[in-house]
Amino acid sequence: MAAVRAEGLYKVFGRRADVAVRQLKEGASRDDVAKLGATAAVIDASFEVQPGEIFVVMGLSGSGKSTLIRMLNGLWEATDGHVYIDGMDIANISDARLRQVRKEKISMVFQHFALLPHRTVVQNAAYALDIQGVDKEERLTRAQEALELVGLRGWEDKYPSQLSGGMKQRVGLARALAAGSDIMLMDEAFSALDPLIRREMQDQLVQLQSSLNKTIIFITHDLNEAMRLGDRIAVMRDGRIVQIGTAEEVLNDPANDYVAQFVADVDRTRVLTAANVMEPAQYVVNAEAGPREAQHTMRERQASAAFAVGRRDRKLHGVVHDKDVVNAVKRGDQSIAAIIDPNVGSVHQDTYLADLFAPSAESPLPLAVIDDEKRLVGVVPRVTLLSAMASFVEVIHTGEHPPVNTGSPEDAENEPTPDEVVVVPPRGGTA
Ligand SMILES: Nc1ncnc2c1ncn2[C@@H]1O[C@H](COP(=O)(O)OP(=O)(O)O)[C@@H](O)[C@H]1O
Ligand SMILES: [Mg+2]
Known part of the structure; x- marks a missing residue:
């Protein structure tokens, strides 16, 4: 059974969302429904993520990645469609049950991970367990173990202000790991880090994954990161998933010009093998x-x-x-x-x-x-x-569209507040 399954998911913000969904289903474009005053953030997204898989959702800023991931953990209610977590349709369960599912099965890591400044590293790592009501001793043991996994042994009693950006992000990762949930949702989790630290975190995640075997949905706007991490990659554009495949499939057979542009500047010689x-x-x-x-x-x-x-x-x-x-x-x-x-x-x-x-x-x-x-x-x-090399060069030079800008880190506006990370806000209140 898939760990996470999305089926015909839609999220429309603004007025007349239901009308907008109906029109989209009948073939209307995102621009068409914008005339209604509706923003179609996610349009007809369907996919399955298997247990133990790293599934990457890649797309430019504004393509709907964060909206998608927030529907997956029930932070936002889908305007239409279904999300199944371990086979359970989370739209059709009580709020109390949903809170429980989220607490037990899903943890999230964000780009700007909000650590609590007046708590130590180990207290921060234990925070999700605190919310879960786990007793103090077990909380600290599990937080300690998680900190060790991410290479922060010895830093337990420091405060966030004493840590570098990379270390703070590791604490965020440790917090998610300590929570013990099988599903980890990571929204641009490494995007704010310097390139070298970022690379290091990617390697560490892959390494951790080989022993932990979590189900990870990782969002990024960076193709190289997607290639390094993803067992499979879903490419999003303007709210739609335009391709799902392995790194190799996306590189070798881009579904359209948009994907081709995206992959044009990847060093394929470091992805393809003999x-x-x-x-x-x-x-x-x-x-x-x-x-x-x-x-x-x-x-x-x-x-x-x-x-x-x-x-x-x-x-x-x-x-x-x-x-x-x-x-x-x-x-x-x-x-x-x-x-x-x-x-x-x-x-x-x-x-x-x-x-x-x-x-x-x-x-x-x-x-x-x-x-x-x-x-x-x-x-x-x-x-x-x-000739393998030459065909790469061809892809780079035949794209008709101007190069897409993949470098801009996202603005922090849409990032959740620290409360949103672990404390459950009201559902569907944002539309
Ligand atoms: N709370 C909201 N209200 C209205 N529009 C939103 C809201 N959140 C996101 N959007 C819009 O939905 C689209 C997708 O946004 P988002 O999911 O944040 O994309 P990404 O994470 O890929 O950058 C954007 O056009 C954005 O402006
Ligand atoms: Mg985002």
Whole structure:
């Protein structure tokens, strides 16, 4: 069962929201309904997030990301559609039950995480547990553990004013972790941090996730961050989800120009791997064969060199060259074992394209691509590598729209007050 499921979600702010939704369903645009005095912040969003997944929602400022995430935890009531948390439709439960679900199952981390200035780091980390009514001893133990997870051991008794921005954000993360909820919603959680600290936090989140296995919905306007974190990425534009896919799918096959623009400035050579661009190996001989068999295969294929691969296990032994094969035939050798050159350029299938250029330049043959068992799984000819690069450049230069500005951090206006983070405000009061 999906941990979180959105089904035909709409959020319309302003007047005549229901009329606006009906018109949107009949094909009206966001601009059309704006004439009614309605702002369509989220339009017909549907997706499922599986337990343990990091699902990234990416889009420019104003595209509806924060509105979407606030409907997921019931902070805002959907104008239409459904949100299911562990299969439970949160629109159709009592307010008391909703509060309980939010307290137990969901925690949130925001861009400007509001720490309580007069409480220590450990008290801040324990804050959600405080609200949950967990007793003091357990509260502090769990907060302590969470602080350790985010690398803040030894800082328990400091005050927020003594921390750097990155450390404050870690306290926010610790607070969410201490709460022990399975679902974490993170709205631009790292966006206010300096690039290096931000990168560090991303790595840490991925690392934490590998042991904690939370369900994380992470919002960002930064594609590189989305690529680094997301098992899958949903791209939002003007209230609509325009594409959902893995980083690779979004890069390789952008659903439209908007997505293409977004992905244009990503360094794909650090996202795509050898396995993504490799081709079947053409020139392969059986490593256990005799030289006549090898010669025959190579003649047929007009190859001057070939990979020698185990017949059964497909393991890469090395490479044989035509003149050595000819000499071995002349000598009457029984096997090609002695003429296999083990110094063959090979790379693991998970190697990033960026790291293929040097070995490719050194190797006269196509680069051999191997798996964990050292089996030959494909080759990357130099021309493939170059054309893979060229097609990236093409995407960058063919976009018709002016480049989108992805750099602007969001204004803090829409960020919730500290109370909103853990104390439940009235539902649906904002529309
Ligand atoms: N409380 C609100 N009242 C009216 N309009 C809102 C409100 N919150 C957000 N909006 C509008 O909804 C749209 C989406 O906003 P938001 O979800 O904050 O986008 P993002 O998080 O992607 O920047 C914007 O046009 C924004 O102005
Ligand atoms: Mg936002």
